[in-house]
Amino acid sequence: MPASSQFCARGPSPSTRCRGACSSMAKKRNLLTAVEIGTSTLKVLVAAEEPDGGLAYLTHHQLPTNGAVMKGEIIDGPAVRDLLVEAFTSLEGKFKGFPGVVCLALSGQHIECQPVHATVALYGDSTVRESHKKEIDTKLRQNRHIGRTVLFCEPHTYYVDEAPKLEPVGLVGARVSGSGFMASASDNGVHTLDHMFKETLGEEDVTIAFPGVAAYSGLDPSQHLDGTLVVDIGAGVTEFGLFVGNQCVHCGLICVGADHVANDVSVGLNLTIERAREAVERYGAAVQNSSTPNRKFPVSVAPKQNRNISESALNTIIECRLRETLTIVRDHLAENEDLDRLQSMALCGGGAMISGVDALASDIFKCHAVRSIPEEFSNLDAAIKSPRWVTAAGMLRWGQAVLHHKDDSPGGFDMFKTEIVNMLGIMKDSLRI
Missing domain, CATH: 3.30.1490.110 (Dna Ligase; domain 1)
Structure with missing residues (x-):
C-alpha cells in the first residue's frame, strides 16, 4: 500500500480524513463511487456525472471476498475492511476528487x-x-x-x-x-458499515440502498414498466423487489443463490466445487437443449485426467435448483397477493449469467423475463455489460438522484443519523431514470 494513501486499515489520520472529506465535498456533484459487498466478490464502480445529467463510466475494480461475507452478511469485518482499503487504494490518484460520493448496496438477512x-x-x-x-x-x-x-x-x-x-x-x-x-435493517448492521466507511476510508457522505432498489435503478428505462419484478441472484442470496408505478410494493430475500447451484452440481456429479462452478459457467443451462440430448463435455478431475460429463445431467441439476428458488420468490408474491400485479421480470446478479434462466423465469411467472445489463452509461467498458454489474450501476443512479435531492433541500440530511426518514417522497423520483 502506498505510504501516501489516504486510506488505512486502521483509519486515516485526522488530517487525511479531513482531506478525503473535503475533496469529496468539492467534487461530489461530479464523481460517484458504487460499492457492492457481495457474498463472493466486492465490486467498486466509478463514474462521473456529465453536464446533461448522464453518467460516464470511468473504471471498476473487484476482489474476491474469500469467505469474509456469507449469505450477504459480513462475518469478518477486518477482512472486509482490508478489501475496501485495497480496492480504494488501487484506484486512488487516478481521478481528481476520488472517491467522491460513495454509494453502498446494503444486503443481508437483517x-x-x-x-x-x-x-x-x-x-x-x-x-x-x-x-x-x-x-x-x-x-x-x-x-x-x-x-x-x-x-x-x-x-x-x-x-x-x-x-x-x-x-x-x-x-x-x-x-x-x-x-x-x-x-428497515438492524441498527447494529447499518452503523457498523457506517463506522467502517468513515473510519477506514475517511468518508462522511455515504448513500445506501438495498440491492432491489439499486438493481431497479440500473435497468434500462424501457424496462421500467408497471409491475416489474427485479430478481438479483447473487452467490449466496437471492433478493427481489416488485415495483409498481416506480414504487417498491414488495421485496424480500432468500438465502439461496448461485453457490447452491454449484454445490448441487458438485454433489450430483461428484466434482470438486471449483470444477462444478466451471461446468455451470461454461456448459450449464437452466433449460434442457432438446437438440443435443446426449452431448457430453470433458472435465478435469486429476492431473492429465478428464471425465466426460453429461450435459443433460448437468442442466437437470441446474434447472431443479433454480426452479425451486424462483418458485419460492413467486410464492412470496402470491402470499402477499402481489402476483397479479406482475407484468415483467428483470434478472441480474451472477446467477443471471446462466444460460436460459430468463426462459425458466418466464415459464414459472408466466410473464416476459429478460437478463438485464447496465447500458445507460457513456464509455461503458465491455466487462461491465453483464448482469453481475447491474446492482453497482444502479447504486450510481440511486446515489446521483439522492445527491441532487439533498442539494435541493435546505441543510441536507444525514441518512444514518436521521434514519433516512427524509427518503420519504424521493424514492419515486430517484427511480425515474
Missing part, C-alpha cells in the same frame, strides 16, 4: 420489509389538514421493531373514513389512516 399502517383519529367532522398527513407519515416510520433503522418508508394509500383517497387534504372525515411499505 433487512426486513413489511407493509405498515397508521391511523389518526379526528374529532367530529374535522377537515383533514396537511399536518394530519405528516402525523400519519411519522407513525408509519415509527411502526417498526426497536433496534432497526428505516431504510425507506413509502406511503401508498391514504384513507378518509376508510375510503381510499390519493389526496385527503381538505376533505372532511372523522378518521384518517394510511398504508405503506417499509424496509
Whole structure:
C-alpha cells in the first residue's frame, strides 16, 4: 500500500480524513463511487456525472471476498475492511476528487420489509389538514421493531373514513389512516458499515440502498414498466423487489443463490466445487437443449485426467435448483397477493449469467423475463455489460438522484443519523431514470 494513501486499515489520520472529506465535498456533484459487498466478490464502480445529467463510466475494480461475507452478511469485518482499503487504494490518484460520493448496496438477512399502517383519529367532522398527513407519515416510520433503522418508508394509500383517497387534504372525515411499505435493517448492521466507511476510508457522505432498489435503478428505462419484478441472484442470496408505478410494493430475500447451484452440481456429479462452478459457467443451462440430448463435455478431475460429463445431467441439476428458488420468490408474491400485479421480470446478479434462466423465469411467472445489463452509461467498458454489474450501476443512479435531492433541500440530511426518514417522497423520483 502506498505510504501516501489516504486510506488505512486502521483509519486515516485526522488530517487525511479531513482531506478525503473535503475533496469529496468539492467534487461530489461530479464523481460517484458504487460499492457492492457481495457474498463472493466486492465490486467498486466509478463514474462521473456529465453536464446533461448522464453518467460516464470511468473504471471498476473487484476482489474476491474469500469467505469474509456469507449469505450477504459480513462475518469478518477486518477482512472486509482490508478489501475496501485495497480496492480504494488501487484506484486512488487516478481521478481528481476520488472517491467522491460513495454509494453502498446494503444486503443481508437483517433487512426486513413489511407493509405498515397508521391511523389518526379526528374529532367530529374535522377537515383533514396537511399536518394530519405528516402525523400519519411519522407513525408509519415509527411502526417498526426497536433496534432497526428505516431504510425507506413509502406511503401508498391514504384513507378518509376508510375510503381510499390519493389526496385527503381538505376533505372532511372523522378518521384518517394510511398504508405503506417499509424496509428497515438492524441498527447494529447499518452503523457498523457506517463506522467502517468513515473510519477506514475517511468518508462522511455515504448513500445506501438495498440491492432491489439499486438493481431497479440500473435497468434500462424501457424496462421500467408497471409491475416489474427485479430478481438479483447473487452467490449466496437471492433478493427481489416488485415495483409498481416506480414504487417498491414488495421485496424480500432468500438465502439461496448461485453457490447452491454449484454445490448441487458438485454433489450430483461428484466434482470438486471449483470444477462444478466451471461446468455451470461454461456448459450449464437452466433449460434442457432438446437438440443435443446426449452431448457430453470433458472435465478435469486429476492431473492429465478428464471425465466426460453429461450435459443433460448437468442442466437437470441446474434447472431443479433454480426452479425451486424462483418458485419460492413467486410464492412470496402470491402470499402477499402481489402476483397479479406482475407484468415483467428483470434478472441480474451472477446467477443471471446462466444460460436460459430468463426462459425458466418466464415459464414459472408466466410473464416476459429478460437478463438485464447496465447500458445507460457513456464509455461503458465491455466487462461491465453483464448482469453481475447491474446492482453497482444502479447504486450510481440511486446515489446521483439522492445527491441532487439533498442539494435541493435546505441543510441536507444525514441518512444514518436521521434514519433516512427524509427518503420519504424521493424514492419515486430517484427511480425515474
